[in-house]
Amino acid sequence: MSSTTQSHASLVEFGQKHVTKGLGRVVEAVITKGQGSYVTLGDGREMLDFTCGIGVTNFGHCHPKISKAAADQCMSLVHGQCSIGFHGPYLELIQKLLPMMPHPSLDSFFFWNSGSEAIEASIKMARTFTGRQNIITMQGAYHGRTYGAMAVTKSKTIYSEGTNPLMPGVFTLPFPYWHQLGLPADTPSEKLSEMCLHQLSLLLSQATAPTDTAAIIVETVLGEGGYVPTPPAFLRGLREVCDKHGIMLIIDEVQCGYGRTGKHYAIEYSGVRPDIMITAKGLANGFPLSGVISSKGLTDKLKPGSMGGTYAGNAVACAAAVASAEVMKEENILENVNARSKELFAALNALRANPKVAPVILDVRGQGLMVAVEFASPVGTGPYDAFRDASAPAKLASRVAKKCVEKGLLILTTSVYEVIRFIPALNISQADLAKGCAIFAEAVEEVVKEG
Incomplete structure (x- = not known):
């Protein structure tokens, strides 16, 4: 039976029965x-979308120029x-990037x-370029759910629980995030960086020798x-x-790259040179596409056939990405990100100043339109969490997100802490x-x- 003739409730019930339970959902719709910036649900609700498909539809849903470019490409070469x-x-996408x-x-x-x-691919390349095995990743990092990516993901155990053994040779470094280090939220970033760089020195002395270490992988904004x-200072170190x-x-710019933080790539804020940089999510505004970017001097060491994939660099997705790059420039996207970012931070800091x-x-943080609010928790992550607050309401982030949905705003939580993230178009x-901030x-x- 066509979905157009089935009731919304029956379609939801069908999905709940036949779509793997391994997927979670914000709305049962x-x-x-x-x-x-809006999506419409089958029950008629119109929702303001502050998720962008988790940072994917960066230029808004169904941007006319981008969707047309994909549709036109479908008629010449898929x-x-x-x-x-x-x-x-x-090739045109490379020229744009x-x-x-x-x-x-x-x-x-x-x-x-x-x-x-x-x-x-980046892990494979780093091991090939160096002839070494070990990878250093960050505490709290998220890099994906496939086996190599899952091994360097350290944000939540749910992503790898019960699936060991994972890829070997992975070592975890403390990340300069005040809560994970048990320090006040206003601790200078330079001090946090120094602490973690000291831990890196210890890691290279105690756990993985530099001559055994292929790569250090880090998100430019912990997602x-x-x-x-x-x-x-940490990136420079x-x-x-x-x-x-x-x-x-x-440098993993999957979520924080491609304009999200107010620059083309967030690494620009530090001036640090990546050996390998990853880009994805917003690259093609909803079409599946990612990029692994390095220097020709390094990639010339790869043997032809060592990289590939059936759908790698799909023509339709690349055509959409070419149009996305044009939209970035023609519509002054970076200027809008920086202007709206100031307004978002102003609204969230005004809320933070509300005595109620x-x-x-605990914190309002981020860059550009990649912003978070962290709430207090009565239980924290356990008895040694220095920021537990017995007077705080339980499960604040998820309850706020649910109430936002009830009021017409899609928004997401993140991390093992009580954090809500803002990812608008x-x-x-x-x-x-302003409407989303008010909700x-x-x-x-x-x-x-x-x-």
């Missing part, structure tokens, strides 16, 4: 339409397999389908771990250690941003009042 020959959109690169050494591109696959910007020991520095809710807001209007503030006040 069918999304029937997306337009700009699948030009990368192991058979070049295709035009793949080269001027956006944070360093001129990033001039060699391999396109795949997802961020997780790109992480897999699923809590939307914590990586301090420039990592670069120095990598240069000293011949270790590859892999101030005691339960990069071209969101001033009015829609959020109202939801927070109501949950805190409920206790």
